[in-house]
Structure formats: C-alpha cells, structure tokens
Amino acid sequence: MREIKTRQLNENFFEVMKSEWALLTAGTLDKFNTMTIGWLTAGIIWGKDVITCYVRPSRYTYEFIQDNDLFTISFYYPQYRNLLSHLGTHSGRDEDKVKTVGFHPIELNHAVSFEEARMTIICKKIYDQAMDETQMQTFGIERYYPRGDYHRFYIGEIIKVYVKD
Ligand SMILES: Cc1cc2nc3c(=O)[nH]c(=O)nc-3n(C[C@H](O)[C@H](O)[C@H](O)COP(=O)(O)O)c2cc1C
Numbered sequence: 212m213r214e215i216k217t218r219q220l221n222e223n224f225f226e227v228m229k230s231e232w233a234l235l236t237a238g239t240l241d242k243f244n245t246m247t248i249g250w251l252t253a254g255i256i257w258g259k260d261v262i263t264c265y266v267r268p269s270r271y272t273y274e275f276i277q278d279n280d281l282f283t284i285s286f287y288y289p290q291y292r293n294l295l296s297h298l299g300t301h302s303g304r305d306e307d308k309v310k311t312v313g314f315h316p317i318e319l320n321h322a323v324s325f326e327e328a329r330m331t332i333i334c335k336k337i338y339d340q341a342m343d344e345t346q347m348q349t350f351g352i353e354r355y356y357p358r359g360d361y362h363r364f365y366i367g368e369i370i371k372v373y374v375k376d
Contacts (some may be wrong), residue, residue, distance in 0.1 A: 212319070212331070212373040217260040219370060220291035222330070224253050227286060232295050235264055236323045237275035237282040240316060241281055244270040245309060245321040248298025248363075251284065260369040265362040268341075271303045276365060281321060281335055320371050330374045334367025 228251050229298070236245040252263045262284055266273050276282050287295060294312040301308045309316060315326040324331040342361040344352055 212375055215372050215374055217369050218278055219373055221280045222286075224251060229253070231289055232299065234285045234287070234295065234298060234325070235266070235276070235282060236285065236325075237271060237272060237279045238323060239279070239321075240298060240318045240354055242275075243316065243324075244272045244275045244303040245298060245325075246270055246303075248284070249299075257337075257367065259337065261337070261366050262332060262369060263366045265342075265364050267360045267362050269360050273294050273363070276336075280366070281333060282367060283319065283322045283324045284332045284334065284335075285324045286330040287327060288329055291327060293314065319373060324373075328375065330372070332369055333371040333373075334365075336365055339363055339370045340367040 228249055232247050233244050233251065234247050235248045235328050236243055238244055246266075248264055248266075250265045253262060256312055259376060263286065264282070294314070298308055301311070303309075309325075316323055317326050319331055320333050322333045324333075341363045344356065347356075
C-alpha cells in the first residue's frame with residue numbers, strides 16, 4: 212500500500228459507485244463490520260476534503276460507525292463485484308461474511324480495510340445527522356423510505372488515502 216495525497220486521487224466516483232460500489236468499514240481489527248455502499252459524495256466543506264456516506268440505522272455497520280471515530284471506504288476491481296454483492300446482501304449479525312468471501316482484514320492507520328482493496332480512504336467523522344423527512348421531497352420518501360429507516364449521513368474528513376500499485 213502506498214499513500215497518496217487527496218489531490219492525486221484520480222477517480223470518477225460517479226462511475227465507480229455506479230458500477231463497482233465500495234465497502235464501508237468501521238471498528239477495530241478485533242471488532243469491526245463492513246458493508247457494501249452505492250451512495251457516496253466527495254468534495255469540500257469547512258475547508259476540508261471530505262467524503263459523505265449514508266447508512267440506514269437497521270445496518271449492523273451502523274452500530275460500528277456510531278461507536279468509532281474513524282471509518283474507511285475501500286474500492287475494488289470489477290472482478291470482486293460478486294463478493295461485494297454478498298457483503299451488501301448479508302448482515303454481519305448473521306454470519307462472518309468477511310470469512311465467507313475470503314477477504315483479509317488489515318489495520319491501516321488505526322482503521323480497518325482489506326488486503327484485496329485497490330484503494331482505501333480513511334475518514335474521520337466530523338459531522339453526522341439523520342435525514343429529516345420533513346425536509347425531503349416526496350419522491351425520495353416514496354421511493355426510498357416506504358418503511359422509514361432513514362439514512363444517517365456521516366461527513367468524514369479524509370485523513371489518508373492508500374493505493375495498491
Ligand atoms: C450495491 C449495494 C449498495 C448499497 N448501498 C448502501 C448504502 O449506501 N447505504 C446503506 O445503508 N446500505 C447500502 N446497501 C445495503 C447494505 O450493504 C446491506 O444491507 C448489508 O447487508 C448491511 O450489512 P450489515 O448488516 O452487516 O451492516 C447496499 C447494498 C448493495 C448491494
């Protein structure tokens with residue numbers, strides 16, 4: 212793994228999130244959980260480079276991102292898509308899904324990612340808030356929240372970016 216600066220990031224997040232997805236992981240090497248994400252926004256707020264991710268409270272990963280200051284977003288080559296699909300359709304509450312897919316967890320800067328990742332971004336939570344249905348257009352409520360479980364969003368300051376050569 213080689214560290215790069217945020218400015219050296221050469222990712223089309225629109226394309227990547229649509230076709231390859233990513234993993235959101237929170238916790239420590241001895242107690243973490245991971246899940247697939249398809250939503251992510253990247254940019255600048257309060258003068259900081261940030262990534263925002265969106266987690267429904269029903270996810271097991273929610274407990275981990277709530278309880279820890281750091282989280283990672285890790286990215287994979289398209290051949291891992293089936294495995295990411297498994298990690299996004301099974302809960303860590305019910306199985307050791309990391310073992311099922313055969314990923315190898317690694318500690319990176321006090322956070323957790325996987326050996327298989329082509330890139331890992333380590334983020335420090337700087338703001339989080341539950342989505343407020345009173346502020347949402349009805350299309351969003353009807354389409355995404357028929358059963359509630361409104362996403363909580365987490366703005367994470369980008370602390371480190373690691374890539375695999
Ligand atoms: C392609 C894809 C994208 C997903 N994106 C998100 C997301 O952005 N936010 C979210 O809360 N769940 C998302 N999910 C659902 C979670 O990954 C899924 O519910 C997972 O099983 C949760 O695992 P956990 O209970 O171990 O945390 C996505 C699932 C898939 C397959």
